[in-house]
Amino acid sequence: MIVCDIFNYHMSIDLKTIKHISKLSRISVDKKKAEKLAGDLNSIFEFIEKLNELKTDNVQPLTSVAETTLKLRDDEVKSKNLREQIIKNSPQENEDYFVVPKVIE
Amino acid sequence: MSDITKQSLSELIKNIKDKKLSSTEVTKAFVERSEKSKELNAYVTEDFSAAIDKAKKFDENPNLDLKLPGIPMAVKDLFCTKNVKTTAGSKILNNFTPTYESTVTQNIWNEGAILLGKLNCDEFAMGSSNETSFFGCVQNPIDKNLVPGGSSGGSSSAVAAQLTPITIGTDTGGSIRQPASFTGIVGLKPTYGSCSRYGIVAFASSLDQAGPMAQNVRDCALLHEVISSYDEKDSTSIDFKRNNYVKELTNNIKGKKIGIPKEYRVDGMPKEIEDLWMKGIDYVKDCGAEIIDISLPHTNYALPTYYIVAPAEASSNLARYDGVKYGFRADGENLIDMYEKTRSEGFGAEVQRRIMIGTYVLSSGYYDAYYLKAQKVRKLIKNDFDEAYKKVDAILTPSTPSSAFKIGEKTNDPVSMYLNDIFTVPVNLAGLPGISIPAGHDAKGYPLGLQIIGKAFDEQNLLNIAYAMEEKINFKNKITDWWIK
Numbered sequence: 001m002i003v004c005d006i007f008n009y010h011m012s013i014d015l016k017t018i019k020h021i022s023k024l025s026r027i028s029v030d031k032k033k034a035e036k037l038a039g040d041l042n043s044i045f046e047f048i049e050k051l052n053e054l055k056t057d058n059v060q061p062l063t064s065v066a067e068t069t070l071k072l073r074d075d076e077v078k079s080k081n082l083r084e085q086i087i088k089n090s091p092q093e094n095e096d097y098f099v100v101p102k103v104i105e
Numbered sequence: 106m107s108d109i110t111k112q113s114l115s116e117l118i119k120n121i122k123d124k125k126l127s128s129t130e131v132t133k134a135f136v137e138r139s140e141k142s143k144e145l146n147a148y149v150t151e152d153f154s155a156a157i158d159k160a161k162k163f164d165e166n167p168n169l170d171l172k173l174p175g176i177p178m179a180v181k182d183l184f185c186t187k188n189v190k191t192t193a194g195s196k197i198l199n200n201f202t203p204t205y206e207s208t209v210t211q212n213i214w215n216e217g218a219i220l221l222g223k224l225n226c227d228e229f230a231m232g233s234s235n236e237t238s239f240f241g242c243v244q245n246p247i248d249k250n251l252v253p254g255g256s257s258g259g260s261s262s263a264v265a266a267q268l269t270p271i272t273i274g275t276d277t278g279g280s281i282r283q284p285a286s287f288t289g290i291v292g293l294k295p296t297y298g299s300c301s302r303y304g305i306v307a308f309a310s311s312l313d314q315a316g317p318m319a320q321n322v323r324d325c326a327l328l329h330e331v332i333s334s335y336d337e338k339d340s341t342s343i344d345f346k347r348n349n350y351v352k353e354l355t356n357n358i359k360g361k362k363i364g365i366p367k368e369y370r371v372d373g374m375p376k377e378i379e380d381l382w383m384k385g386i387d388y389v390k391d392c393g394a395e396i397i398d399i400s401l402p403h404t405n406y407a408l409p410t411y412y413i414v415a416p417a418e419a420s421s422n423l424a425r426y427d428g429v430k431y432g433f434r435a436d437g438e439n440l441i442d443m444y445e446k447t448r449s450e451g452f453g454a455e456v457q458r459r460i461m462i463g464t465y466v467l468s469s470g471y472y473d474a475y476y477l478k479a480q481k482v483r484k485l486i487k488n489d490f491d492e493a494y495k496k497v498d499a500i501l502t503p504s505t506p507s508s509a510f511k512i513g514e515k516t517n518d519p520v521s522m523y524l525n526d527i528f529t530v531p532v533n534l535a536g537l538p539g540i541s542i543p544a545g546h547d548a549k550g551y552p553l554g555l556q557i558i559g560k561a562f563d564e565q566n567l568l569n570i571a572y573a574m575e576e577k578i579n580f581k582n583k584i585t586d587w588w589i590k
Contacts, residue, residue, distance in 0.1 A: 021461050021468070026427075028449040037457075040519055041461060041465070044462060044520060047520050048412055048475070050405070050406065050409045051409050054406060059484050062483040064341070065561075066536065070341075085204035089201055090430060090431060103440050
């Protein structure tokens with residue numbers, strides 16, 4: 001196998017990184033959970049970094065197995081009056097609106 | 106008829122068509138057995154009384170020309186069913202009742218089948234043992250405290266235990282084939298684009314496919330025929346000519362070329378798996394097929410690729426669970442606090458772990474090193490198969506590197522859990538069809554499966570090879586009904 005040098009580093013995910021990912025993914029984590037996640041993610045990334053053994057500079061990324069272009073459809077309304085259905089499963093609604101905690105002071 | 110639930114789907118259909126059995130009799134039999142089997146925890150939602158009502162209605166004016174006339178069927182709880190709760194095995198969807206029906210389940214009801222209920226699964230289909238479900242793990246009917254596989258673990262358990270004559274699961278990295286192998290049943294993952302993804306709770310959109318899980322290959326072919334359809338509501342659904350899979354089913358596979366990939370002989374594979382594979386080779390030879398050694402050189406890179414691509418897509422798909430539009434909401438001091446608490450309390454540990462991995466590999470500065478790299482390796486993996494299919498018609502491998510394991514055995518080590526899917530994951534990455542058929546037992550008497558991988562859209566050939574092998578193998582599942590008091 002040819003080792004691709006620019007990827008030949010070993011990442012280590014620290015608590016600061018976990019905090020950052022937690023913020024990006026909007027999942028709150030306390031210290032205990034962050035420590036557990038850091039351990040898990042490090043062992044998973046150690047496993048994932050096997051890919052660095054492969055040289056892929058001249059490989060085109062695969063974005064879809066189907067290899068067809070997505071079909072375009074006409075811009076026409078096919079289902080109407082879905083307001084009630086759409087709002088039906090909302091945890092909190094007010095007539096025709098979703099309700100969220102106050103955003104503007 | 107006392108042993109209705111022991112009959113295969115094809116037998117039940119024949120008996121209903123010959124008017125030897127009514128839909129009501131059949132439905133009541135499966136309801137009764139399901140009621141007695143609560144210890145398996147296969148169901149998340151039971152819809153039994155509605156099912157019996159529907160069966161009675163069917164019997165009043167039976168349309169016997171349908172493909173599934175009055176047949177009761179439970180389905181994985183990842184398919185949206187109109188007015189019946191759909192949870193995806195998650196707390197975050199515990200109060201979600203869809204106002205619409207998935208295309209795949211609609212196809213099934215259009216052919217006369219009747220919903221029995223919704224079957225347990227790993228949370229958002231993320232797992233290989235059904236232990237990540239918010240609704241608890243499922244028992245494998247083969248033995249107490251044995252996992253049924255996952256993510257379609259409620260589905261595999263329910264078919265093996267005869268709580269439903271047949272079912273549908275979904276397969277993103279092996280979630281139909283691995284549980285089928287662990288419970289001694291047949292499971293087909295169709296070609297990507299063959300069955301519509303509309304109305305299936307999304308996990309990793311470029312990999313997810315729905316497929317049948319059945320007691321035998323013929324039943325599997327029949328359900329595949331019903332669910333496979335072009336659907337304009339799924340932008341990746343493919344418009345190709347589908348076969349009459351049952352009518353064209355044949356055990357004549359003389360002259361077919363079957364590839365044996367040397368890279369699937371992995372380190373530490375138990376001898377009984379190796380032996381099973383060799384026996385499988387003998388079976389196909391007995392059927393008149395030709396064995397050809399092939400190489401799929403990037404096999405070892407499939408799992409690491411999968412654990413970038415699937416979490417990346419999942420982190421994006423699961424962004425929709427924000428406590429606003431549907432599902433569980435936790436109270437928060439402000440909007441952001443509400444989002445963070447909702448997702449922290451609503452998702453289980455494995456789902457959070459995968460969202461975190463996915464978010465990280467897509468985040469600024471890491472995208473090229475991880476996600477783009479994985480997409481490139483995915484291309485190499487697909488090229489391996491394209492190259493192999495110049496020489497062979499199908500590929501034979503074991504379905505899993507071991508038989509079913511005990512509940513709790515692998516929960517503390519995510520990587521060892523992920524290794525379960527080593528033989529199934531490459532198939533999803535390449536978008537190919539794969540089928541697992543029961544092929545033998547290990548020393549403990551637990552079932553073992555063999556996997557056949559086909560060319561894209563070549564499900565007919567795949568089913569034919571499985572059908573021919575099934576006849577030679579003559580597998581009998583060893584189920585004692587230990588859970589029925």
